[in-house]
Amino acid sequence: xxxxxxxxxxxxxxxxxxxxxxxxxxxxxxxxxxxxxxxxxxxxxxxxxxxxxxxxxxxxxxxxxxxxxxxxxxxxxxxxxxxxxxxxxxxxxxxxxxxxxxxxxxxxxxxxxxxxxxxxxxxxxxxxxxxxxxxxxxxxxxxxxxxxxxxxxxxxxxxxxxxxxxxx
Numbered sequence: 311x312x313x314x315x316x317x318x319x320x321x322x323x324x325x326x327x328x329x330x331x332x333x334x335x336x337x338x339x340x341x342x343x344x345x346x347x348x349x350x351x352x353x354x355x356x357x358x359x360x361x362x363x364x365x366x367x368x369x370x371x372x373x374x375x376x377x378x379x380x381x382x383x384x385x386x387x388x389x390x391x392x393x394x395x396x397x398x399x400x401x402x403x404x405x406x407x408x409x410x411x412x413x414x415x416x417x418x419x420x421x422x423x424x425x426x427x428x429x430x431x432x433x434x435x436x437x438x439x440x441x442x443x444x445x446x447x448x449x450x451x452x453x454x455x456x457x458x459x460x461x462x463x464x465x466x467x468x469x470x471x472x473x474x475x476x477x478x
Contacts (some may be wrong), residue, residue: 313339322346322372330367345372350385354433366390378402422453422476431462438466445471 320336322345336343340362347369347436369375369390375397377383383399386392417423427440432468437458444456457478458467 312336312341317341319344324348325365325368328364330364333371336371340405342373344374344376345369346376347382347386348378350377350382350389356432362449372396374398375402422455424455424457426457426458426459427463431460431466433466435466437463438468441467441471441477444476445474448476 311317318341320343322333322336322343325345326345333343333345345368352365366445369392373396375386375392376387377397377399378401380399383397386397387394394424425440425444427435429435431437440456440458444454447454455476455478458464464472467477
């Protein structure tokens with residue numbers, strides 16, 4: 311497809327170690343690859359020699375790497391041996407075209423504030439911490455609800471909170 315359509319640059323906006331073989335295929339016909347790296351280290355639930363190897367295979371074919379913080383830039387260079395000349399720091403763009411910086415939004419006064427978390431249910435995500443934080447806010451008299459979305463997240467809810475009506 312890439313060869314047929316003369317695609318000469320491949321943007322990889324999110325790393326995924328399981329697509330490491332595809333990363334090599336993207337560049338097989340000479341296309342440049344630009345990888346966006348969000349974290350320079352493996353998450354707690356992903357630290358294994360196999361995942362590290364797959365990540366290394368995923369990073370290796372990148373011609374350029376784009377990062378969003380100084381700490382990720384430093385980690386990308388130190389942890390993955392990337393050439394500093396090919397690691398570029400940028401800011402995340404604003405979500406909407408705003409001619410001027412937006413003011414902090416105001417919290418609703420006529421309903422509960424809804425906090426949410428989503429994603430793969432793994433220990434490092436902090437679902438249990440989110441539940442405890444919202445419980446503390448509610449104990450302080452704040453009208454807050456928590457919505458957790460994802461297969462298996464209920465397993466991370468501390469037992470004492472599983473029946474709470476503010477938890478969805």
